[in-house]
Amino acid sequence: MDTEMRPGSSLSIFLLFFLFSSLNIQHCGAADNLSLGQALSGNQTIVSKEGNFELGFFTPGNSRNYYIGIWYKTIPGQTVIWVANRETPVSNTSSAELKISEDGRLVLLNSSKIPVWSSNSTPSTSNSTVAVLLHTGNLVIRDGSNTTIWQSFDHPTDTVMPGCCLGLNKITGKQQSITSWEDSDNPAPGPFTGSMEPYGSNQFVLRWNGSEIYWRSGVWTGRYNPSISGSKSDTLMKFTFVNNKQRKCAMYTILDSSFITRTVIDSSGLLRQWFWVQSTQEWQTFFIEPLYQCDVYSQCGAFGICDQQKSNICRCSYGFEPASMKEWEFNVWSSGCVRKTSLRCGNKSLAGEQGDRFLEMTNMRLPANPHNLTLGSAQDCEQFCLNNCSCNAYAYVGRCSIWTGDLRNLEQLYDADSGGGTLYIRLAASDLPGSSSSHKLVISLTLSVIGGILGILCALVGLIWAFQRRKRIWMAKQVESSLIQFSYGDLQHVTKNFSERLGSGGFGSVFKGTLIDSTEVAVKKLEGLRQGEKQFRTEVRTLAVIQHVNVVRLRGFCSKGSKRLLVYEYMSGGSLDFHLFQNNSTVLGWKMRYQIILGIARGLAYLHEKCRECIIHCDVKPDNVLLDRDFCAKVADFGMAKLIGRDFSRVLTTIRGTIGYLAPEWISGLPITSKVDVYSFGMMLFELISGKRNATQSEDGSKIFFPCLAATKVIEGDIFSLLDHRLNGVADIEEVTRVCRLACWCIQESEGHRPTMGLVVQILEGVLEVSMPPLPRALQVLAQDQSQRCDHLSSIKCKDPPDQSLDFYQ
Numbered sequence: 001m002d003t004e005m006r007p008g009s010s011l012s013i014f015l016l017f018f019l020f021s022s023l024n025i026q027h028c029g030a031a032d033n034l035s036l037g038q039a040l041s042g043n044q045t046i047v048s049k050e051g052n053f054e055l056g057f058f059t060p061g062n063s064r065n066y067y068i069g070i071w072y073k074t075i076p077g078q079t080v081i082w083v084a085n086r087e088t089p090v091s092n093t094s095s096a097e098l099k100i101s102e103d104g105r106l107v108l109l110n111s112s113k114i115p116v117w118s119s120n121s122t123p124s125t126s127n128s129t130v131a132v133l134l135h136t137g138n139l140v141i142r143d144g145s146n147t148t149i150w151q152s153f154d155h156p157t158d159t160v161m162p163g164c165c166l167g168l169n170k171i172t173g174k175q176q177s178i179t180s181w182e183d184s185d186n187p188a189p190g191p192f193t194g195s196m197e198p199y200g201s202n203q204f205v206l207r208w209n210g211s212e213i214y215w216r217s218g219v220w221t222g223r224y225n226p227s228i229s230g231s232k233s234d235t236l237m238k239f240t241f242v243n244n245k246q247r248k249c250a251m252y253t254i255l256d257s258s259f260i261t262r263t264v265i266d267s268s269g270l271l272r273q274w275f276w277v278q279s280t281q282e283w284q285t286f287f288i289e290p291l292y293q294c295d296v297y298s299q300c301g302a303f304g305i306c307d308q309q310k311s312n313i314c315r316c317s318y319g320f321e322p323a324s325m326k327e328w329e330f331n332v333w334s335s336g337c338v339r340k341t342s343l344r345c346g347n348k349s350l351a352g353e354q355g356d357r358f359l360e361m362t363n364m365r366l367p368a369n370p371h372n373l374t375l376g377s378a379q380d381c382e383q384f385c386l387n388n389c390s391c392n393a394y395a396y397v398g399r400c401s402i403w404t405g406d407l408r409n410l411e412q413l414y415d416a417d418s419g420g421g422t423l424y425i426r427l428a429a430s431d432l433p434g435s436s437s438s439h440k441l442v443i444s445l446t447l448s449v450i451g452g453i454l455g456i457l458c459a460l461v462g463l464i465w466a467f468q469r470r471k472r473i474w475m476a477k478q479v480e481s482s483l484i485q486f487s488y489g490d491l492q493h494v495t496k497n498f499s500e501r502l503g504s505g506g507f508g509s510v511f512k513g514t515l516i517d518s519t520e521v522a523v524k525k526l527e528g529l530r531q532g533e534k535q536f537r538t539e540v541r542t543l544a545v546i547q548h549v550n551v552v553r554l555r556g557f558c559s560k561g562s563k564r565l566l567v568y569e570y571m572s573g574g575s576l577d578f579h580l581f582q583n584n585s586t587v588l589g590w591k592m593r594y595q596i597i598l599g600i601a602r603g604l605a606y607l608h609e610k611c612r613e614c615i616i617h618c619d620v621k622p623d624n625v626l627l628d629r630d631f632c633a634k635v636a637d638f639g640m641a642k643l644i645g646r647d648f649s650r651v652l653t654t655i656r657g658t659i660g661y662l663a664p665e666w667i668s669g670l671p672i673t674s675k676v677d678v679y680s681f682g683m684m685l686f687e688l689i690s691g692k693r694n695a696t697q698s699e700d701g702s703k704i705f706f707p708c709l710a711a712t713k714v715i716e717g718d719i720f721s722l723l724d725h726r727l728n729g730v731a732d733i734e735e736v737t738r739v740c741r742l743a744c745w746c747i748q749e750s751e752g753h754r755p756t757m758g759l760v761v762q763i764l765e766g767v768l769e770v771s772m773p774p775l776p777r778a779l780q781v782l783a784q785d786q787s788q789r790c791d792h793l794s795s796i797k798c799k800d801p802p803d804q805s806l807d808f809y810q
Contacts, residue, residue: 031047032048033046033132034130036127039098039099040057040099042093044056048135050135053071053081054070054133057093057096058078058080060187064091065090067083068083068084068098069081069084072137072260082159083157085116085117086157086181086187090111092111096108096109100130104121106131119141136153158179158180159263160194162251162253162254164251165240166194166196166251167195167248167250168247168248169247176195177193179265183327183332191334194206195207204250206269206289208296209298213297237254237255239251261273272286284549287610293306297409300315301335303317305317306411307411317337318427318431319339322337323337339427339431340431341428342428344356356386357429358386359425363413363415364410364412364421366397366401366423367393370395371402372400373400375399386426388404392406392425395422407425410423483557484555484567486558487560488560488563490558494521494523500513503575507527512570513567520572522567523568524565536564537559543638545612546611548602548606549599549634550602550603550606550632550635551607551638552568552571552635552638555569571628571636573628575624575626576627580622581693587691587724589727590730591732592631594764595633597685597739598765599634600625600633603635604617604620604681604757604760605761614674616677617635618676619637620684621661621680624637660693660695661680664679675756677757678751678755683743686743687706689722689743690722692706707747709722710740711773714772714773720733739764741772742763742770748774
């Protein structure tokens with residue numbers, strides 16, 4: 001029997017190793033495999049050859065159970081990507097064993113040596129069967145002929161790794177899927193799954209309970225899935241769809257080995273792609289689907305109501321309470337709600353007792369799977385439901401609909417939402433607001449409160465201290481949530497009474513602050529808002545779900561009286577205009593500028609095309625592009641048009657310098673579309689090329705409008721003369737040409753001739769070639785009293801191109 005772990009060892013070392021292993025198998029840190037006759041137990045692990053991944057026993061969260069799993073070896077913390085025995089944990093690892101069985105299967109034995117998990121792979125009689133952990137995180141079992149007979153990528157848990165092809169095995173008929181953990185402490189299968197549609201259209205779907213589909217990726221177009229962010233790009237990842245006689249599956253691979261990413265369906269039903277940021281040592285979201293958590297089916301469980309505008313999005317209806325208060329405290333809502341009082345169902349056995357009644361709930365997304373009846377009126381519908389002991393609710397919207405089981409997928413809608421209706425939910429009469437029982441309870445509580453007033457006054461000082469302490473603890477917990485609602489006093493404390501000003505503009509001033517966990521933030525005090533508080537909160541929560549590596553993250557907000565403040569992540573690299581135009585700043589090299597340009601384009605494309613509703617920035621300029629410490633570009637001040645409202649154009653045109661970035665639509669009064677951002681982006685490209693403001697003065701004092709000069713030079717083919725002289729000509733001529741041509745296309749006078757930001761990204765990524773642009777007519781108008789650079793081009797007609805929106809790329 002061959003138990004040698006390292007080739008080339010001497011016979012004596014082999015014998016000593018065999019002797020010790022027979023007593024207690026020791027962990028060999030360099031081993032990446034498990035052979036027949038070897039076992040893994042206790043804290044022993046195997047590590048992939050490159051050192052990226054590790055396999056062994058682990059305990060998730062606060063659990064006391066142990067599981068065999070695979071996790072990242074080089075990343076702090078323990079990010080688990082695969083679990084073997086997710087339904088059958090073991091309680092003692094010192095006597096549990098993971099080993100290759102005599103028939104070639106990988107098995108996990110508990111302390112009683114009873115198998116609790118098996119790979120169920122094809123039996124192999126070879127004594128050379130081995131389990132190997134690959135550098136991709138894939139655990140494979142190979143027989144004596146080095147043929148893979150089983151792999152963990154064919155049996156994913158909640159994570160899809162690069163190289164894992166998720167779909168249908170047409171030979172075995174087995175459908176591969178990912179399934180959420182029950183919660184962060186329990187990797188047992190939860191209610192949410194993700195998989196390819198096996199016999200339907202070629203798209204990825206998310207399901208609740210294996211049946212209800214609540215999100216679709218869109219049908220594979222032959223190159224990408226419409227709703228999967230990043231599938232159109234081949235810079236970092238390549239998406240592939242396979243459909244042959246053996247299988248139908250989708251996969252993604254990494255083109256840059258330094259890009260660490262994983263795709264997970266979490267316990268709340270959201271599909272997230274994460275990527276590792278080495279500089280901050282944390283995972284960040286690349287995309288999340290669906291964008292709105294309330295779009296996840298049964299997000300709040302049975303009889304739970306999802307409310308996207310609340311910090312805790314799930315609540316129970318009147319007359320209900322959480323089925324598991326412990327789970328709800330940890331924001332795990334799948335257990336749903338239960339009735340406080342059982343229904344009487346027409347039974348009035350006690351004298352004077354009332355039967356069941358209905359609570360009116362307005363502007364609700366009605367539950368799924370109703371039973372529709374043909375009844376003449378709402379009163380008939382109510383009576384029918386009341387006479388049916390199984391009926392829990394009804395609605396009458398043109399026809400009668402009743403629900404006889406658990407009510408799921410309830411959502412509180414608001415004035416701006418569509419599809420809402422009035423739901424009548426059945427309650428015991430004593431649970432209805434205003435019932436006699438409720439009045440007695442209120443009176444009893446009131447008397448109790450009055451009786452305790454003296455005691456409360458005596459403890460007032462202690463209560464104030466306890467309140468302040470709880471507030472500090474709450475703030476610390478809230479820092480990790482998606483959106484924090486601050487009080488004005490909180491932000492005064494965070495910013496040291498707004499003492500460190502970072503800058504100011506037409507929308508207000510920005511101050512630096514530090515949260516309780518030492519996270520630095522930027523606090524913007526908005527000015528000129530005339531929105532009501534409800535509308536402001538609605539818009540803020542819409543912006544809060546926007547998460548992209550090239551968009552500044554909104555951390556929180558404050559709305560008190562007339563005060564409106566937004567809290568963003570702090571960008572230590574400052575704004576792009578500082579690095580471009582300040583003499584004392586570090587000169588940005590061309591490679592860095594090109595990456596900044598690509599980052600800005602990706603951020604704007606996300607806002608235009610990947611959000612639930614298109615978000616037009618309306619003020620794209622270097623001042624509103626921030627850089628982190630790694631000079632990753634992030635678009636800032638997005639969504640200001642939604643928050644400022646109808647006064648936005650007035651604020652915009654009063655900002656010094658902004659007028660040079662405004663598209664002609666602003667001046668002519670035409671409808672504003674996302675193409676105004678494309679125009680501003682084009683104007684900003686010229687400044688990134690030259691390192692100067694577009695409107696400058698020459699040495700002789702005459703004014704030069706750089707875009708007009710640049711457009712002329714592009715047509716003449718004299719590209720390098722436009723480049724920032726501080727770069728000393730060190731730049732990729734192909735990239736400079738691409739950016740110059742693209743800038744000219746972006747500032748065409750007719751918005752129909754400008755590319756979308758999605759196409760801009762593809763051009764910058766090299767997917768599409770950009771053709772020679774015409775000289776935009778608007779440049780002559782803007783420069784007629786500043787420069788005569790266009791005069792010698794009398795043979796060139798300075799007018800818009802023919803009305804063909806696709807002329808800008810080849």
